[in-house]
Amino acid sequence: xxxxxxxxxxxxxxxxxxxxxxxxxxxxxxxxxxxxxxxxxxxxxxxxxxxxxxxxxxxxxxxxxxxxxxxxxxxxxxxxxxxxxxxxxxxxxxxxxxxxxxxxxxxxxxxxxxxxxxxxxxxxxxxxxxxxxxxxxxxxxxxxxxxxxxxxxxxxxxxxxxxxxxxxxxxxxxxxxxxxxxxxxxxxxxxxxxxxxxxxxxxxxxxxxxxxxxxxxxxxxxxxxxxxxxxxxxxxxxxxxxxxxxxxxxxxxxxxxxxxxxxxxxxxxxxxxxxxxxxxxxxxxxxxxxx
Numbered sequence: 001x002x003x004x005x006x007x008x009x010x011x012x013x014x015x016x017x018x019x020x021x022x023x024x025x026x027x028x029x030x031x032x033x034x035x036x037x038x039x040x041x042x043x044x045x046x047x048x049x050x051x052x053x054x055x056x057x058x059x060x061x062x063x064x065x066x067x068x069x070x071x072x073x074x075x076x077x078x079x080x081x082x083x084x085x086x087x088x089x090x091x092x093x094x095x096x097x098x099x100x101x102x103x104x105x106x107x108x109x110x111x112x113x114x115x116x117x118x119x120x121x122x123x124x125x126x127x128x129x130x131x132x133x134x135x136x137x138x139x140x141x142x143x144x145x146x147x148x149x150x151x152x153x154x155x156x157x158x159x160x161x162x163x164x165x166x167x168x169x170x171x172x173x174x175x176x177x178x179x180x181x182x183x184x185x186x187x188x189x190x191x192x193x194x195x196x197x198x199x200x201x202x203x204x205x206x207x208x209x210x211x212x213x214x215x216x217x218x219x220x221x222x223x224x225x226x227x228x229x230x231x232x233x234x235x236x237x238x239x240x241x242x243x244x245x246x247x248x249x250x251x252x253x254x255x256x257x258x259x260x261x262x263x264x265x266x267x268x269x270x271x272x273x274x275x276x277x278x279x280x281x282x283x284x285x286x287x288x289x290x291x
Contacts, residue, residue: 004080006035011071011078012087026092034090035069039083042224045128047086050223051076052123053201060117064110064219066091091219093212098238099245101255101273107211107238108256110218111203114261115231118201122228131228132204134192136277137183143285144176150288165288172281183276187269195230202229232270235260236277 009016018029026040040047047068054067068076068090077086097103122131131208151169203210204225212219239253246252260266 004082004085007080008078008085008087008208011073012035012069013072035087036066037085037087039085040077044077044079044084044160046130047077047084048132049123049128050226053118053121053226054218054223055242056121057114057117057201060119062114062117064217065223066221068217089159091212091216093185093214093219096211096213096218098206098208098241100178101252103213104238104242104252104256105259106213106218107206108259109263110211110220111206111234111238112260114203114220115200115234115264118199119232120199121201122199129228132233133195133229134189136188136273137180140176140180140183140276140280143280143289144173144180146289147173147176147281147285168284172284175279175281176285179276179280182279183273186272186276191230191267191269191273195228200228200231202227202231202233204229204233205236230270230273231264232266232274232277235266236274239274239278240282 008014014028014035015031016028017031020027021039022036025036025210028035051068055067057065058067069087069089070076071078077084079085096107098107146167151166154165165226203220203223204227205222206220210220210222212221235256238247239256242252242256244250257266
């Protein structure tokens with residue numbers, strides 16, 4: 001970072017008085033306020049897409065986000081010998097706690113407002129446009145096959161973890177098949193077609209560290225994984241994170257859905273796809289896959 005200091009100062013038109021590591025980047029104390037800068041692990045085209053998504057949200061009055069600081073040449077990134085960097089104004093606040101009802105309510109209200117503002121987003125350039133639309137059935141099938149393949153491997157290894165995996169394989173695999181049946185019987189493809197036609201911003205990493213709360217303001221940061229996707233992806237994400245904290249209390253889930261729908265409606269078909277996503281043994285698959 002020190003090696004690129006001069007280039008960053010001249011590129012953004014700022015003067016840096018202090019640098020300290022923070023998360024995956026650095027906090028800069030500058031004459032223009034506190035900034036957060038980090039090296040990108042993705043392409044310039046990806047940065048342009050994220051910039052377009054943030055600009056769309058801002059134009060629709062969803063302002064509590066971290067838009068990129070532009071260089072003097074009006075670019076949302078700067079290239080140095082170390083790579084490509086992006087910079088934002090540092091947003092102050094504490095991280096959301098998913099075991100706190102009040103925090104979850106704020107996070108849900110903010111997510112609904114984000115999705116409401118995200119309608120109609122279709123980038124008008126020919127660069128990189130990330131989306132996961134239509135890939136869910138194939139993804140679930142691959143993960144189920146992965147579970148079956150790993151069971152065959154466990155049969156050969158037979159250590160304590162393998163025995164535990166084999167013991168619970170049948171229940172989780174049947175649940176996975178049921179999840180896939182639910183998805184296939186839904187109108188998933190119709191929802192995908194509607195989203196392609198109408199446009200939508202999905203944050204895709206709506207987790208506690210990306211939801212900052214300060215007083216009555218809830219901000220959403222780190223749009224690195226945002227893409228064009230069904231909005232229910234984010235909603236399922238927050239439901240999973242909340243439910244793990246409350247022993248899957250159905251009333252807590254109902255509260256999230258009710259609050260979300262006060263701002264952003266949900267169709268019956270969307271609820272059915274959500275059921276499939278929540279039913280799939282995602283955590284089981286992840287644990288054995290990583291092992």
